[in-house]
Amino acid sequence: MQFCFVTLSLMIKAVLLGGGNVAFHLAKALLRASNVSLVQVYNRNLDAIKHLAHETQLTDNLKQLIASDIYIISVSDHAIKSVSEKLPKRDALIVHTSGGTVMSVLENHKRTGVFYPLQTFSKKRAVNFNSIPLCIESNNPDDLRLLDTLAKEISNQVYHINSIQRHQLHTAAVFVNNFVNHLYAIGDEICTLSNIDPNILQPLIQETALKVKDLKPIDAQTGPARRGDHQVIKNHLENLSDNHREIYKLLSQSIAKTYGKKL
Amino acid sequence: MQFCFVTLSLMIKAVLLGGGNVAFHLAKALLRASNVSLVQVYNRNLDAIKHLAHETQLTDNLKQLIASDIYIISVSDHAIKSVSEKLPKRDALIVHTSGGTVMSVLENHKRTGVFYPLQTFSKKRAVNFNSIPLCIESNNPDDLRLLDTLAKEISNQVYHINSIQRHQLHTAAVFVNNFVNHLYAIGDEICTLSNIDPNILQPLIQETALKVKDLKPIDAQTGPARRGDHQVIKNHLENLSDNHREIYKLLSQSIAKTYGKKL
Numbered sequence: 001m002q003f004c005f006v007t008l009s010l011m012i013k014a015v016l017l018g019g020g021n022v023a024f025h026l027a028k029a030l031l032r033a034s035n036v037s038l039v040q041v042y043n044r045n046l047d048a049i050k051h052l053a054h055e056t057q058l059t060d061n062l063k064q065l066i067a068s069d070i071y072i073i074s075v076s077d078h079a080i081k082s083v084s085e086k087l088p089k090r091d092a093l094i095v096h097t098s099g100g101t102v103m104s105v106l107e108n109h110k111r112t113g114v115f116y117p118l119q120t121f122s123k124k125r126a127v128n129f130n131s132i133p134l135c136i137e138s139n140n141p142d143d144l145r146l147l148d149t150l151a152k153e154i155s156n157q158v159y160h161i162n163s164i165q166r167h168q169l170h171t172a173a174v175f176v177n178n179f180v181n182h183l184y185a186i187g188d189e190i191c192t193l194s195n196i197d198p199n200i201l202q203p204l205i206q207e208t209a210l211k212v213k214d215l216k217p218i219d220a221q222t223g224p225a226r227r228g229d230h231q232v233i234k235n236h237l238e239n240l241s242d243n244h245r246e247i248y249k250l251l252s253q254s255i256a257k258t259y260g261k262k263l
Numbered sequence: 264m265q266f267c268f269v270t271l272s273l274m275i276k277a278v279l280l281g282g283g284n285v286a287f288h289l290a291k292a293l294l295r296a297s298n299v300s301l302v303q304v305y306n307r308n309l310d311a312i313k314h315l316a317h318e319t320q321l322t323d324n325l326k327q328l329i330a331s332d333i334y335i336i337s338v339s340d341h342a343i344k345s346v347s348e349k350l351p352k353r354d355a356l357i358v359h360t361s362g363g364t365v366m367s368v369l370e371n372h373k374r375t376g377v378f379y380p381l382q383t384f385s386k387k388r389a390v391n392f393n394s395i396p397l398c399i400e401s402n403n404p405d406d407l408r409l410l411d412t413l414a415k416e417i418s419n420q421v422y423h424i425n426s427i428q429r430h431q432l433h434t435a436a437v438f439v440n441n442f443v444n445h446l447y448a449i450g451d452e453i454c455t456l457s458n459i460d461p462n463i464l465q466p467l468i469q470e471t472a473l474k475v476k477d478l479k480p481i482d483a484q485t486g487p488a489r490r491g492d493h494q495v496i497k498n499h500l501e502n503l504s505d506n507h508r509e510i511y512k513l514l515s516q517s518i519a520k521t522y523g524k525k526l
Binding site: 077100118119120122125127131132133135157159161164165167168169170171172173174175176177178179180181182183184185186187188190191193194195196197200201202203204205206207208209210211212213214215216217218220221222223224225226229232235236239240243244246247248250251254255257258 | 340363381382383385387388390394395396398420422424427428430431432433434435436437438439440441442443444445446447448449450451453454456457458459460463464465466467468469470471472473474475476477479480481483484485486487488489492495498499502503506507509510511513514517518520521
């Protein structure tokens with residue numbers, strides 16, 4: 001009995017608020033963690049979290065939240081403030097999971113923090129939370145320690161990132177995720193319009209990503225803009241749509257500038 | 264003896280011309296192939312190909328090329344024409360390996376073709392040629408068959424791509440390789456300037472690439488521009504350098520336009 005009591009006292013109790021992509025995967029990771037007890041999941045729409053019914057307690061009522069060490073608000077950015085304000089005040093740590101939202105949005109609570117997983121999530125794709133960078137922040141050293149312990153329960157990559165850094169990191173993520181995906185879409189479109197199976201680009205896409213595991217991207221750069229090869233660039237520009245041509249020009253100029261070439 | 268004769272007659276004899284990144288990996292792949300005999304490698308600088316000395320005959324003299332079924336010119340784009348013109352005329356197939364060069368650059372020869380591996384190569388990184396798309400082209404059906412047989416000896420992905428398509432494919436490759444890598448470099452720079460270890464972006468970079476193995480990029484798009492989220496975009500733009508701001512704006516506008524959002 002005593003052993004059982006000691007074990008339980010080391011468990012971190014967590015309540016998760018949200019039913020979107022991040023919350024979906026975070027719930028799974030928290031349920032798998034050895035020393036975390038996900039005691040409740042809230043969502044305004046129970047349907048989105050009903051798959052968790054056998055694993056934890058569910059609610060769609062913020063007034064019925066149960067006692068916990070930490071409340072993790074994992075809702076869309078514009079809803080964080082309103083959920084935080086409706087959250088009854090208690091002596092617990094309140095965090096959000098957003099890369100693009102300042103910590104102070106939670107300022108109606110005394111103990112606040114951020115627990116931001118830097119990854120792109122969709123419900124259909126399994127993710128290995130172990131390798132997802134968790135960016136944590138809190139003004140209170142004890143709370144930061146609690147967040148650090150919780151984060152290390154589900155990931156091997158825990159970073160202490162303040163709000164200013166997180167803002168920049170979120171911008172960087174837009175470049176390497178949103179914008180990169182858009183360039184994939186453009187490559188796809190160019191192939192399709194020329195009756196080429198766009199899957200032909202897959203090995204190149206994968207190798208381009210894998211290459212920067214070993215090499216800094218600045219050292220991995222190749223291509224006509226890197227070499228200052230006007231003729232190839234001119235040839236490429238000829239057959240592009242206006243929209244794609246503008247993107248081609250601007251990115252080529254940026255590459256050329258980076259390597260001291262003139263276009 | 265007879266068996267030996269029959270076997271040899273099925274072998275494709277190839278001579279490779281070049282010592283750069285593509286030629287380096289192509290030589291290895293051709294040497295590994297069961298039914299190809301890489302009988303000679305030419306480079307104007309023997310030093311760059313000396314690692315092949317125990318595997319095949321080497322030369323730095325175009326006048327000393329030996330008899331072969333196919334001569335593969337794998338030199339930098341601007342040198343293809345001059346190498347082709349110096350190549351003594353013979354009844355063999357002459358091909359180049361360039362994505363950005365028309366087949367007609369080889370027109371001083373009677374039998375010509377293209378053998379373009381769509382991948383990014385550097386000598387330091389091992390590649391699995393088996394999964395690299397090989398884009399082949401020839402005006403002569405027999406020569407196309409020969410190229411097809413040769414290509415299938417070293418890759419499982421062989422595509423018949425004409426010069427017009429290859430031009431477009433090469434442009435698409437610039438988008439998904441050169442430009443994507445430049446966006447990685449920008450992400451890296453933003454992190455470094457904010458004292459964040461840029462390796463934090465690695466899992467996101469890899470997942471972004473892996474995601475489009477399952478999902479078409481047009482369906483995988485996320486982020487503020489996709490949602491038409493002005494506020495997040497405005498926040499991101501505030502802290503970017505002029506160069507990065509222009510790229511952020513143009514790509515966001517392009518994404519927004521693709522999904523019928525107004526920015």
